[in-house]
Amino acid sequence: MDGKPLFESERLVFSTWTPDQLDDVYRLHNNIEVSRYLTGREETREDAQVRMDEWAENYAKHGFCKFRLTRKSDGAFVGRAGFGVHxxxxxxxxxxxxxxxxxxxxxxxxxxxxxxxxxFRETDHDFCWGFAYSANKPSIKILRSIGMVFTHTEIEEKTGQEMTFHKYTRDMWHG
Incomplete structure (x- = not known):
């Protein structure tokens, strides 16, 4: 990945990552409030590197990853958003x-x-998943607000916690 901007929304720029942005990934996931519903712990620099390696692999193999988010107005790093694989x-x-x-x-x-x-604009995928721990009400609210439809719950083996699954299909998309 080369860090090039790929697309934009009203206020955000979505790009791939460069190796020198490891500190941003670490800063993001080293906060327990951010990682509570991801890994449930403050993540290490090594965890950040594993994430970046996985995102690079996903981008090379699938053409998508968890993209880097920066604010258009000042270029500040704000987080990441995109796709993993399930x-x-x-x-x-x-x-x-x-x-x-x-x-x-x-x-x-x-x-x-x-x-x-x-x-849906750039790939031929027919649907995507969105899921979150059932206790993560703000994330579930976002999934529903963008039109994703509840499908089922599952108990995650690693944690024993309930996950709530949502789906969005190409047929639902009005882009």
């Missing part, structure tokens, strides 16, 4: 995380809409 068919899984200082500004919803639209 299941044996590597179905796109929509996800986002923002620096805690950027919460409450509408960036997560704006990013979720932008990546949803990007997926």
């Amino acid at each position: 299941g044996p068919e590597d179905t796109p899984e929509l996800g986002y995380a923002l620096l805690q200082s950027e919460w409450g500004k509408g960036y997560a919803t704006e990013a979720a809409i932008a990546i949803r639209d990007w997926l």
Whole structure:
């Protein structure tokens, strides 16, 4: 990945990552409030490197990843949003995380809409998943607000916690 901007929303720029941006990933995921519903712990620099390696692999293999988010107005790093892969068919899984200082500004919803639209505009995928721990009410609210439809819950094996799954299909998209 080369860090080039790929697309924009009203206030955000979505780009790939460069190795020198490891500190941003670390700063984002080293906050327990941000990582509470991801890994449940403050993540290390090594965890950040694993994430970046996974995102680079996903981008090379699938053409998508968890993109770097910067604010258009000043270029400041605000978080990440994009797609991971889920299941044996590597179905796109929509996800986002923002620096805690950027919460409450509408960036997560704006990013979720932008990546949803990007997926259907730029790829031939027929649907994507969005899921969150059932206790993560703000994330579930965002998934529903962008038109994703509840499908089911599952108990995550690693944590024993309930996950709430949502789906969005190409047929639902009005882009």
